[in-house]
Amino acid sequence: MDPQELREIAEDERQNSKPTRVRCCVAEGCLAAGSGAVKASLDDSVAAQGLGDAVEVRPVGCLGLCSKGPLVRVDPDDTLYGGVTSDDAPAILSEAQGHATDLTKVDTSHPFFAKQLPIATENSGMVDPERIESYIAEGGYESLFHVLREMSPADAVGEMTRSGLRGRGGAGFPVGLKWATVAKMRSERKYVVCNADEGDPGAFMDRSIMESDPHRILEGMAIAAYAVGANVGYIYVRGEYPLAIQRLRLAIRQANRAGLLGTHIFESPFDFRVDIRVGAGAFVCGEETALLASIEGKRGSPRPRPPYPAESGLWGYPTLINNVETLANVPTIVRKGAEWFASIGTDKSKGTKVFSLTGQIENTGVIEVPMGTSLRVIVEEMGGGAPNGCRVKAVQTGGSSGGCIPAGALDTPVDYESLAALGSMMGSGGMVVLDDQTSMPDLARFFMEFNVDESCGKCVPCRAGTVQLQRMLSRFAAGEAREGDLPKLEDLCDLLRNASLCGLGQNAPNPVFSTLRHFRDEYEAGIARAPKAEAAG
């Protein structure tokens, strides 16, 4: 592959595009709602009406508003249809030809769409995730070419540092610093690993990116590999994401065939091979040392750090581990420049964040907003608030490792520091909205139950402590807690936070701490009082 060929592919793809494009979402959410049949019906209708020259039915990734799926979006008028059934196909096509029908449309000027700023998801819902040409037509792999041709590895690292991008997996470690550390390690071999073991309850944004735009992840990995000096990469995907695995596999095959992965990429001396490793259902394998053990074929349990993977990772070699969304930002940062990226967001949190908005809220789906957007904008304006006339009570971010932000603090801007100051965390991007029907001790019990199931069993505080916490929380939720249970609960939470081996155990008490901080009265109400002695009569 040379740049000329790349441009020819893009040009051909643009030449072949039809005046009217009917984009039908084929990501998992809409597929589950029946978009497979909708797509087939659209294809049939196009054939039946002889519109093959004028209309293209394009299977695309996530169109965002999952609660209204299956979704179909029609260009050039940019009309969005929600809740489409296969019977609607002829009507959609006749509207596309300019004949009005009574099909209901989704208002694309709604804040849910208007307040978004897609970077990592810029191609989601635009490109066909199963065709590399479709990605190339949107400028795909040009960033990789630019980096290989115009930049030294150190320049590429510098670009990430200047962009201010921070890890999107949860902790927010500066990406440039991580790349620089791995780049500086002297080693005959290095690895790049994409952490796609998204497992937080309520998080589905990484899945959406993988299903919608898999080539973007490969391009991000290749740029990272060039920057740090690695030649082999692994994508560690959880086994519960079969469609993401299938599309990534297909993307790797296409990129290899096109010479965009493999040896002498763009006729440079740079070689890069990518393989997929499928997880077997353990949440703890999202923790980087457990993830590495799992790739090596061992039991997926964490080990103490240091040494960090940047120093001693896969098979003891320096290894760069980045999350899906982090890598998805990389091609755009290269294309538009670090300064452009750094101009978005807040002082310390640059760029955008993808959230999966779910729970007791009107509009659920995947959104990408600039850092610093307030929770109120996300929940009330974009999300439309709680359904059925209920009030929003709290927003849970960061999954089982995160915490609850009470409705009173909804004006908090979304960035790493502000969320941490409230006792929650950015986390990977799951945002679960809770209405006033939710019992907070019961919510904490739910997350603790998750941790009991997912603890690997290696260290004592996490293994034997989470199960005790779960039992105590069940008692609080049922109103059967005993006097003295509250300090005992807090002491045990403190032990887990400080004495556990890995992040799973250390963060397991966060849902308890944050609900205790903002909703302590509900815990106190869960303590069973001794029955009062009957008044002497």
Next chain:
Amino acid sequence: MAVVTLTINDHLVSAEDHQTLLDAAKAADAPLPTLCQLDGVSDVAACRLCLVEIDGSPKLQPACMTPVAEGLSVRTDTQRLRDYRRMIVELLFAERNHVCAVCVLNGHCELQDLAIEVGIDHVRYEYLHPHVGVDVSHAQFGIDDNRCVLCTRCVRVCEEVEGAATRDVMGRGTNCRIISDLNVPWGQADSCTSCGKCVMACPTGALFTQGATTAEMEKDRSKLSYIVRAREEHQWVR
């Protein structure tokens, strides 16, 4: 080899630079409680009993896996650490069915010694009373999961010293079990050489010699480090 100087509980001590904080603390007469650590096999920092405070670091570090360094200032015995150690041992007692009165190792048990060392007079946590089994299918030895603390010393000694890798861990969280081969009865595990090293390594009565009765058994753990030293340093000393 270089020597470094560090502070342990306000006392200056010297240590060889390949040593861990656990070695240094032992040499400085400030020994730490341990459970998963065993001389002769690799360290895993799983029991969290040897956690220490290091000045200037917000995180507690496991002494068994933290190398000494020049100028470190370490605290091994603060009230906070004592509280944590006691909670950890209590959690272990609540997790399985530890009944000293009917245990072969009563009086010679590391878990029992730990309980005394950290000052346990009662257990604050709910006993889980799990239904776990006893496997006496092996001709000489037996394993009683009721007494297992999942320290994985048997797993490591089997793989690293004997080279058989019969033992492994199955399951997750509190449902973890020590298994033989691919979860077959011990007596049917083809890879087992019946060397008995796992029995020696076990801190409790979970792995035992058949025929031993209550409080009758003692374990010869120093034999393991004797074997390792003989192999690696060619010194036959105990």
